[in-house]
Amino acid sequence: MKFPTRIMTGDKVGAAWAGPYLTPYAEAIAEHYTIRTPWFSTLPITLGVPPKRLVLLTKPLQNDVLILGFQAQGNAAQLPFVYLQVEHTSTGIPWAAPNVLPGVPLSAISGLNSNAMPNLKLPEAFFMPAGTQLRLEWNTLGQPSIASYAALLLTLIGIQLTNPIDGSSPRTVRMPNGRDIPVGSRVPLFMTMGVGNRQSLATYFLSNSQQRIQYLPPIACDVEIHDLSTNMVSAAFGIGTGATGVSNLQVKTTVMGVERQWTPNFAPVTSLFGGPGGAAGAATQIFPAMPYTMPYVLPAGRRIKVAVNNSSITATFTQGLLTFRCVRLCEY
């Protein structure tokens, strides 16, 4: 029986690294080539004293590449506060949704080398044609107070694709539901919101016993939500138990503008969101991004409302960030 779903591919293996499996979209692209080689490309980044803005371009490649995931090597306590915007220079499509924050926290887009799971898969493989580049825009802010950011290495992990079967890159691929879609119509998308009141340009603060309602920005295309990541699963916020723990935080999500899309109760933030976790300078969690219960299609133009409840009467949270890791479904 055909499963009645609007989701074109799903993600068979979740978006955690979880082994050398490809999404159906990636697999369909890879099958267009006779030679497929594991590919790693490492970039050194020096950010130093914040605030800093730095733009880097990746080298143009000789062959087509499928980028599957990222890993960052550096100080794990700092990396959740490094913001990265990624853009393919040929299309100009940004990976981080436009928002107050200047990009997506690095720990939500990339695995950290000291994590239990050091590599983090993108919500969807990104096809980068030969000769094109990624534009990486790095930002650091003044919050939390970090005197100087340690040098870091970003490794792009993927598959180099050589010798296409018909002599050129695929223009369309056939998905499991039988539909042909253009290559490039499934692009990673990261939507990040700060938790609490915005106290200065990009500093968020959630007071004790406070509730806040916030919204993700509406996107012009349908969006598949795959997994969720937060920097609040970390020792800085006291994962686990105790009056100051992240266990005091609950969230409730609602899709605005439609009937029958609401959640009647708050759920612990750790039941929805994964994160790097661990003590300062380390990261311990198996799921830096927690797979959503299913890849959920958010219709174009709709917003997700997130209500956050701090049930602690003493603990406050500064610069807590929630990231929805998605796939943007646009056909250009």
Add this chain to the structure above:
Amino acid sequence: MLITGHLRQIVNACHPQTREEAVQLWHSITPVRFGDRHQWANSPGSFQQLAAYAVPDDAAFLLVLKTECYTFTDTATAPGFRAFEPSPTGVAQWTTSQDQSLTTSTPITESVPIHLITEANGEFLMVKGGLTLFLAATLSAPPDANVRFIRTTVYGYLINAIISDRLGTGETLITGANS
């Protein structure tokens, strides 16, 4: 039922053509009720916050529809103990700020006799997402030495850009003077 009544009024004011459109509008609104309780300070001329709310960045707009404000004394021996009294004497205005600070906020209404702001059952003000809205008053001295508190409640609605586009022309002008 006040809030559901407000929701219905907002949706109706958008003149939806179909039930589907009305449903979409209805589910694009989030009611928010906020306000402060502060002591009526015996410092005539001081600038005092009566209510504040930081509108979420991607909320599009906050629509304020109703404000309530009253004072009372909690001193057991005072005349009128715990009896509702009208808003404090003075002037008030709505202000907004980008950094959540009342002192650096910018007025979006005139400074008018306080009843025009705090006894408003048909308020119709819109505040852009990302700003913090303040109800700020410059108060006269309390009528006697008994400690009085000011309680303020604001009925607001987070609305999306479609609703604000349709209703934005109806914003209220508030004007008046003390003598």
